Structure formats: structure tokens, C-alpha cells
Amino acid sequence: MHRILVLDNIAQEGLVILDASPNVEYEVRTGLSGEDLRTALNEFDGAILRSGVKITPESLEGNTRMRALVRAGVGTDNIDKPAATRRGIVVMNTPAGNTVSTAEHAFALLLALSRNIPAANQSLVEGRWDRKKYMGTQVAGKTLGIVGMGRIGREVASRAIAFDMKVIAFDPFLTDEQASAIGVKRVATVDEMLPQIDYLTVHTPLTPETKGLISHAQLDKVKPGLRVINAARGGIYDVDALVEGLKSGRLGGVALDVFENEPCTDSPLFGMPNVVCTPHLGASTEEAQTQVAVEGIHLLINYLQTGEIRHSVNVASLDPKTLDELRGFLNVAHRLGLLACQWHGGGIDQVSITYRGEVAGKDTRVVNNAFCAGLLERIVDDANIVNSEMLLRERGIELSEEKHRDKGAFASSITVKVSGGGRSIIVGGAVLGQNMPRLIMLDEYRLESFLDGKLLIFAHKDVPGIIGRVGTVFGTHGINIAQMAVGREGDAPGGSAIGVLNIDGDVPADALAEVEGIDAVTQVKIIDLPKAGELPSWLS
Ligand SMILES: NC(=O)C1=CN([C@@H]2O[C@H](COP(=O)(O)OP(=O)(O)OC[C@H]3O[C@@H](n4cnc5c(N)ncnc54)[C@H](O)[C@@H]3O)[C@@H](O)[C@H]2O)C=CC1
Numbered sequence: 001m002h003r004i005l006v007l008d009n010i011a012q013e014g015l016v017i018l019d020a021s022p023n024v025e026y027e028v029r030t031g032l033s034g035e036d037l038r039t040a041l042n043e044f045d046g047a048i049l050r051s052g053v054k055i056t057p058e059s060l061e062g063n064t065r066m067r068a069l070v071r072a073g074v075g076t077d078n079i080d081k082p083a084a085t086r087r088g089i090v091v092m093n094t095p096a097g098n099t100v101s102t103a104e105h106a107f108a109l110l111l112a113l114s115r116n117i118p119a120a121n122q123s124l125v126e127g128r129w130d131r132k133k134y135m136g137t138q139v140a141g142k143t144l145g146i147v148g149m150g151r152i153g154r155e156v157a158s159r160a161i162a163f164d165m166k167v168i169a170f171d172p173f174l175t176d177e178q179a180s181a182i183g184v185k186r187v188a189t190v191d192e193m194l195p196q197i198d199y200l201t202v203h204t205p206l207t208p209e210t211k212g213l214i215s216h217a218q219l220d221k222v223k224p225g226l227r228v229i230n231a232a233r234g235g236i237y238d239v240d241a242l243v244e245g246l247k248s249g250r251l252g253g254v255a256l257d258v259f260e261n262e263p264c265t266d267s268p269l270f271g272m273p274n275v276v277c278t279p280h281l282g283a284s285t286e287e288a289q290t291q292v293a294v295e296g297i298h299l300l301i302n303y304l305q306t307g308e309i310r311h312s313v314n315v316a317s318l319d320p321k322t323l324d325e326l327r328g329f330l331n332v333a334h335r336l337g338l339l340a341c342q343w344h345g346g347g348i349d350q351v352s353i354t355y356r357g358e359v360a361g362k363d364t365r366v367v368n369n370a371f372c373a374g375l376l377e378r379i380v381d382d383a384n385i386v387n388s389e390m391l392l393r394e395r396g397i398e399l400s401e402e403k404h405r406d407k408g409a410f411a412s413s414i415t416v417k418v419s420g421g422g423r424s425i426i427v428g429g430a431v432l433g434q435n436m437p438r439l440i441m442l443d444e445y446r447l448e449s450f451l452d453g454k455l456l457i458f459a460h461k462d463v464p465g466i467i468g469r470v471g472t473v474f475g476t477h478g479i480n481i482a483q484m485a486v487g488r489e490g491d492a493p494g495g496s497a498i499g500v501l502n503i504d505g506d507v508p509a510d511a512l513a514e515v516e517g518i519d520a521v522t523q524v525k526i527i528d529l530p531k532a533g534e535l536p537s538w539l540s
């Protein structure tokens with residue numbers, strides 16, 4: 001049973017899906033913070049939220065249960081993503097569900113500013129018929145500057161063009177070709193657009209580059225009377241600069257839907273002339289809320305039930321088709337990681353992964369993560385495909401990847417060199433038939449061995465009789481050998497070789513000592529892997 005926590009009010013349509021989903025139970029607990037939030041998050045497998053809850057590192061402290069946090073909306077700035085990633089929690093959002101509603105709200109603010117709608121309404125309902133005071137500005141023929149030409153910025157642009165406005169846009173990822181296809185003029189910097197525009201609207205996340213995009217210094221650069229709108233994130237405009245600009249007349253109006261600290265019930269802008277503010281209503285339409293709730297719940301259930309990862313902001317996506325194609329490889333990679341950790345023995349500082357054949361044509365980032373999860377699983381609690389790469393980097397271990405499309409002996413294979421502490425080892429694997437993991441390389445030896453259960457690996461000189469002597473030791477101790485594979489250096493006998501035995505049950509210490517005592521045996525190690533068919537929780 002997957003337990004889902006609904007942390008904010010979401011549309012009923014989302015709850016209906018939860019009600020109808022087998023193997024899922026949920027609770028709605030809104031307004032949680034501090035210790036209550038921390039405790040609650042540890043009682044559920046997944047959670048869905050809007051902007052009303054802040055997930056901090058403290059909220060996730062000691063969490064061993066939560067697997068996914070879904071933001072029913074775009075901005076995930078209320079979720080501490082490094083903390084979630086560290087705990088192995090996938091963070092997903094619903095990027096497109098509220099795009100149109102937010103663009104419409106930004107445009108509604110632009111029109112409200114142009115025609116003084118809120119102030120005129122207020123004056124009228126207070127008993128005044130003040131037509132002269134509320135003389136407005138026509139938007140047709142005026143120029144709108146848009147910073148951020150992503151989903152919302154582009155919707156705003158098309159609405160502005162429909163209103164006969166000229167549009168100038170800045171976005172580091174906008175090309176001249178894209179700009180002309182949309183019908184806007186691209187500029188290379190925000191400063192370049194400021195003297196040319198009558199209205200400015202921003203549709204970017206709050207980042208170090210966008211924080212204070214309009215500050216005191218920009219007031220000197222703007223065309224006097226510029227009206228500015230922000231339905232993206234508080235902090236993109238500096239509030240003190242906005243107040244100064246309004247007082248000096250450099251700014252003709254300010255419309256804000258978002259604030260640096262929310263909820264915001266007090267601001268020097270509130271009550272000033274030519275200011276229109278709304279309490280973060282951009283996405284507050286029935287249509288947007290239904291879409292983000294339905295999409296968000298689907299994302300959550302799909303991840304918990306099938307492992308599909310879509311719209312993740314902290315880990316590579318894994319759609320159902322790719323998941324299906326890679327499932328066998330995720331399993332092999334995880335097992336190779338577990339083997340590499342035990343065979344190397346510790347002090348690792350470098351991991352080089354090579355994919356060969358068909359698998360090299362796929363997005364293998366998540367396979368890398370599966371290997372890293374196996375490598376770390378015995379060292380770090382709760383390593384999984386979400387957090388393993390971060391955990392690896394935090395430990396100063398370098399990860400590199402190489403791909404070769406040409407096939408070797410197998411349709412697809414993965415080989416990993418793990419180095420550190422003066423020792424390098426190599427493990428290689430492939431998938432046979434329907435998800436049967438095989439070890440095909442160990443250090444310089446090619447072989448073909450089952451990659452599950454208990455393995456006894458013994459390096460030895462390639463001289464006659466060794467296999468028989470090792471077999472006799474196990475027979476004497478009543479230990480069954482399920483499978484056996486050997487690989488040797490080159491084609492001729494006499495060099496070094498390696499044997500891999502799949503053992504049923506445990507190997508007693510005295511049996512191990514007897515194998516170690518065989519003179520031609522140079523190294524013996526027992527390796528513990530998951531049993532055949534056993535999958536880690538993140539893959540089952
Ligand atoms: N008021 C509200 O209720 C809502 C607010 N939002 C906010 O609106 C913002 C935009 O959302 P979307 O369009 O969906 O995101 P998006 O990811 O589709 O677009 C963002 C764009 O900003 C651009 N950008 C990033 N840094 C930039 C910079 N320094 N200068 C210029 N452009 C830059 C990116 O290249 C991208 O094209 C987000 O911050 C989101 O949280 C989104 C939905 C509702």
C-alpha cells in the first residue's frame with residue numbers, strides 16, 4: 001500500500017484519482033510546518049504540494065520513507081532540492097498545467113495597470129464618480145519587454161501581439177530565428193530593452209541573475225513612466241527601488257502577484273497610487289488547478305507503482321518505454337556496483353563506466369546512478385538512483401562515462417573500472433534473455449557467471465587440479481556449488497586465472513581458510529549479491 005500525503009489544497013479531481021487508485025491510501029493535512037511536518041513526511045511514501053508548504057532540510061531530517069515530492073505547479077523553490085536528493089527523494093513538477101492561466105494573469109495585471117481598474121473600482125464603490133482622475137493608456141502600439149521566453153513568456157507574447165503591441169524579448173536561450181517565428185524582437189541584454197519599452201514583464205525563476213533585475217541602478221535606464229509587472233517570483237524586482245521609481249515618476253505603475261516572503265500582508269507598495277497587487281493568484285483558476293492536481297497525482301502514483309520518472313527537477317527522467325528497455329540494465333548495473341564495492345575493498349576515488357552496443361544509444365544517466373547506488377549501498381544508508389551520483393560527488397569520487405555503439409560479444413554490455421587506494425578493478429556485465437544478469441568480465445578475465453546470490457571468487461595460477469581441489473573443499477563441508485565459471489589470462493595455460501562459484505548457503509570460515517591454503521590460490525573473496533529475481537526497492 002502506497003501512502004500519499006496531500007499537503008496543500010488541491011483540486012477535487014486529483015483526490016478523485018487517489019480515491020479510485022488501487023493500492024493507494026492518502027491523507028490531506030494542510031498547514032503543516034516544523035516538527036509536525038517532519039513527522040508527517042516520514043509516515044508517507046509520496047507527497048503533493050503547492051506553494052503553501054516549505055520543505056526544508058529540517059523537514060526531511062531522519063526521513064527514511066518518503067520517495068517522491070510532487071509540486072502541483074512550476075516553481076519548486078519551496079522544496080530544498082539538495083536535501084531531497086540527499087535523502088533519495090525524487091522531486092517532480094507539473095510544468096505546463098498553469099502556463100496559460102499565469103500568462104492571462106500577467107496580462108490582466110498589465111491591463112489593470114493601463115486602465116486603473118482596481119483604483120477606479122474602489123473609488124466608485126466608495127461613492128465617487130471620478131472619470132478624470134482615472135484617465136488610462138491604450139496598450140495598442142506600445143512596446144512590451146519580456147524577460148524569460150519560456151512557456152509563460154511566450155504565451156504573454158502572443159497575447160500582447162494580439163493586442164497590437166510590439167514585443168522585445170530577452171532570454172539567454174532565445175535565438176533570432178525563434179524570436180522572429182514568435183514575432184518578437186530579441187535583444188542581447190535587459191539593459192538594451194529598458195529605454196525602449198513601455199511595459200516590462202518577467203517570466204523567469206528567481207536566480208542570482210534575475211534577483212534585483214530592476215533595482216535602483218535600472219531606474220536611470222528606463223523610459224520614464226515604465227509600468228512593471230511580476231507574476232513570476234518575488235525578489236526579481238527590488239521593492240525599495242519600485243517605491244523610489246513610483247515616487248520619482250520613473251515608473252508609471254507596478255503590478256505584483258508574487259512577493260519575496262509569502263504570505264505577504266504588509267508592503268510599502270500597498271496603497272500607493274498606480275500599484276496593483278494580488279496574492280499569488282497566477283495559477284489560481286479552476287482549469288489550472290485541475291490540470292496540475294491531476295497531472296501531479298498521476299506523476300506520484302506512476303513513480304510509486306512503476307518507477308517511471310517524469311518532469312523530475314533533481315534526477316534524469318525515466319519514461320515507461322525507457323524504463324522497460326533499461327530495467328535489465330539497471331538491475332545489472334546495480335549488481336555490478338555491489339560487486340565492485342566488495343571486490344575493490346575501499347578507498348575509491350574514480351569510477352569510469354563504458355557502455356558498448358545497443359545500450360550506448362540510450363540515455364544511460366540513470367544506469368550510471370544504478371551502478372553508483374550499488375557501489376555505495378553498503379557504505380551509505382539509503383543510497384538509491386536518485387541520490388547516488390550526488391553522494392558519490394560529495395565523497396570526492398569522480399564519475400566518467402564512455403559510449404561505443406559497436407557491439408562486442410554481447411548485444412549490449414557495461415564495463416566499469418573502479419580505482420583508488422593504489423588498486424584498480426574492472427567489472428563487466430550483460431543481460432541475457434529476459435532480464436538475466438550476467439558477469440562477463442572481472443579485472444582482465446573474460447568469463448560468464450551468474451550475477452546473483454553468494455559468489456566465491458578465487459584468483460589463482462592457471463595450473464591443473466585447482467578447480468577440483470576447491471570443489472573438494474566445498475564437498476567436504478557439505479556446501480553445494482550451484483554454478484561455476486572460470487576465466488584466464490590469454491589463451492594458453494600457465495598464467496593467472498580467476499574462478500567464480502555461485503554457492504548455495506553460507507561459506508564457513510574454515511572452508512574459506514582451506515581454499516586460501518591451496519598453494520596456487522592467490523586471493524579469495526566472498527561476495528554477497530541480491531538473490532536471482534530480487535530487485536532493489538527503487539526498481540521493484
Ligand atoms: N504567479 C504564479 O502563480 C506562477 C508563477 N510561475 C513562475 O513563472 C516563472 C516562469 O515559468 P515558466 O514559463 O513555466 O518557466 P520556463 O522554465 O518555461 O521558462 C523560464 C524561462 O526563463 C529563462 N531564464 C532563466 N534565467 C534567465 C535570465 N537570467 N534572464 C532571462 N531569461 C532567463 C529560461 O531560459 C526560460 O526560457 C517560474 O519562476 C514560475 O515559478 C509559474 C506558474 C504560476
Ligand SMILES: O=C(O)CCC(=O)C(=O)O
Nearest residue numbers: 050051073074075283284
Ligand atoms: O500553486 C500555486 O498557486 C502557485 C503556482 C506557482 O507559483 C508555480 O506554479 O510556480
